[in-house]
Amino acid sequence: GAGVSQTPSNKVTEKGKYVELRCDPISGHTALYWYRQSLGQGPEFLIYFQGTGAADDSGLPNDRFFAVRPEGSVSTLKIQRTERGDSAVYLCASSKGGSETQYFGPGTRLLVL
Amino acid sequence: GDSVTQMEGPVTLSEEAFLTINCTYTATGYPSLFWYVQYPGEGLQLLLKATKADDKGSNKGFEATYRKETTSFHLEKGSVQVSDSAVYFCALSDLTGGFKTIFGAGTRLFVKA
Numbered sequence: 498g499a500g501v502s503q504t505p506s507n508k509v510t511e512k513g514k515y516v517e518l519r520c521d522p523i524s525g526h527t528a529l530y531w532y533r534q535s536l537g538q539g540p541e542f543l544i545y546f547q548g549t550g551a552a553d554d555s556g557l558p559n560d561r562f563f564a565v566r567p568e569g570s571v572s573t574l575k576i577q578r579t580e581r582g583d584s585a586v587y588l589c590a591s592s593k594g595g596s597e598t599q600y601f602g603p604g605t606r607l608l609v610l
Numbered sequence: 611g612d613s614v615t616q617m618e619g620p621v622t623l624s625e626e627a628f629l630t631i632n633c634t635y636t637a638t639g640y641p642s643l644f645w646y647v648q649y650p651g652e653g654l655q656l657l658l659k660a661t662k663a664d665d666k667g668s669n670k671g672f673e674a675t676y677r678k679e680t681t682s683f684h685l686e687k688g689s690v691q692v693s694d695s696a697v698y699f700c701a702l703s704d705l706t707g708g709f710k711t712i713f714g715a716g717t718r719l720f721v722k723a
Contacts, residue, residue: 539713
């Protein structure tokens with residue numbers, strides 16, 4: 498079946514702009530995760546959804562970052578007033594439940610100029 | 611907080627050589643341990659996992675044993691192939707700290723023919 502998909506695959510924006518990154522999890526997966534991966538580093542946890550609610554948002558770096566999952570499927574990561582330091586690959590993963598194996602999407606590469 | 615430390619790369623080996631990538635962890639609870647692999651141009655994939663002490667995870671000729679006494683989860687393969695060239699990430703998920711996964715910085719492996 499289809500894996501986790503993320504759109505866009507690449508996003509270039511200017512400092513100060515607003516961006517939205519989308520994640521389509523595997524059908525039936527109730528848990529969804531966002532990570533950020535900077536060059537040469539491992540993925541860094543941002544937020545975890547169980548269903549529609551954010552069960553753990555402790556990894557969001559500041560209030561410019563926000564994520565939603567209104568119907569318990571697709572999720573959108575929103576970044577306001579982007580900064581050059583936000584440039585990274587944003588990864589989404591999903592799993593059947595919170596303790597199950599996570600399946601990762603290909604990521605969205607964000608470049609803030 | 612929880613953390614993962616893995617050996618720095620790059621690691622360069624000749625085909626059929628023995629591979630070891632060291633990984634140690636710090637966790638307050640009883641984590642599950644994982645190795646993920648990222649092949650060039652592809653997304654993160656789960657390679658193997660172990661959920662409790664003394665468990666051995668294995669897949670595609672790779673093995674890692676969960677050693678609680680040394681807080682380690684070293685990745686090994688007896689005979690590497692060119693197709694094993696990738697970045698390998700050690701990771702943990704500690705349910706007492708939520709469902710997020712903590713990743714190491716990654717180790718790049720180059721295998722020469």
